Amino acid sequence: MLKKRLMAIANLVKKDAIVIDVGTDHAYLPIYLSQNKIAKKIIATDISQNALDGAQKNIEKANIKDITLICTDGLNGIDIFYDTLIISGMGASRIINILDNHNLPNYIILSSNNDxxxxxxxxxxxxxxxxxxxxVLENDKYYDIISYEKGNEKLSNINLKYGISKDKKYYKYLYQKQxxxxxxxxxxKKMLIFKELIILKKLSI
Ligand SMILES: C[S@@+](CC[C@H](N)C(=O)[O-])C[C@H]1O[C@@H](n2cnc3c(N)ncnc32)[C@H](O)[C@@H]1O
Structure with missing residues (x-):
């Protein structure tokens, strides 16, 4: 069984998706997607061969045949078709570096560790x-998981900073922090923060 954060990501994957999980590490997510017949095909990549050796062992233990493991930096050299891109468990700058200058699919799921x-x-x-x-709250840390599709939208500064989750507990936590x-x-600085504080308070009740 997956932990809460990876389970939330799995729940955002569409049935019969062709998935690439960049920075898969242990490959827990691809294994779950395969075992539960959520994805039709899965490519799991990592920059670390060591991580992929661990992933390979987990995949063999689970007796799974439909996960392709590739050792590469981000999306470099990936020429296999996929319609769903997942990147989770990395910092925002690294995720952006991976996305930059690549042909991206219509559906993307991201979960950053920061920023x-x-x-x-x-x-x-x-x-x-x-x-x-x-x-998702896991090990006393909040993780934000977002699914995206191609398209345009106007986001307020508050939406850009704190998202659109409508999770009251999360907003309460952000309010206390601010x-x-x-x-x-x-x-x-107090003048700058004050308005934000009021909005966060409103969102948390
Ligand atoms: C903390 S783990 C996250 C594992 C899994 N995605 C998750 O969310 O639990 C981060 C993984 O990303 C890999 N990684 C870091 N930078 C990468 C890059 N540029 N391309 C591919 N993998 C990368 C690391 O080797 C590591 O295995």
Whole structure:
């Protein structure tokens, strides 16, 4: 059984998708997608051969035949067709580097470890709109998981910073975090944060 974060990603994969999981590491997600007949075909890649050796062992243990493992940096050299791209468990800058200058599919699922603002802004700029956004609390850390499709949308600064998940517990957590920053801020910074604090408070109730 997958942990909450990977399960949330799996739940966003469409039936019979042809998936590429970039930075698969242990390949837990591809194994789940194959075992549960969610994906039709799966390519699992990693920059680390060591990680892929571990993935290979897990795939063999699970007796799975339909996962193709490839050792590469991001999407470099991938010439196999896929309609769903998943990148999770990396920082926003690394994810952006992987996406940059590649022919991307219509459907993308991303889960960054940090800087969601930068990632949402980038996706918006390259012509992708948010389809669904989920927030998952795992090991005392919140993870934001977003599915995208090609398209344009206008996102407010608050949406770019804090997303569109409508998860009240998450917004409450963000509110408390911003409140702490507000307490320690100088006058000018307080003025800048105040409006945001009010919005976060409203979103959390
Ligand atoms: C923390 S693990 C995440 C594993 C899995 N995707 C998840 O969400 O649980 C990050 C993995 O990304 C791989 N990675 C880092 N940079 C990469 C890149 N540029 N291209 C492919 N894989 C990369 C690492 O080797 C590592 O196995």
């Amino acid at each position: 969601y603002y930068k990632l949402r802004k980038y996706m918006n700029k390259i012509g992708y709109k948010i389809i669904k956004e989920l927030v 409140k702490e920053i507000f307490k320690k801020a100088n006058f000018i």
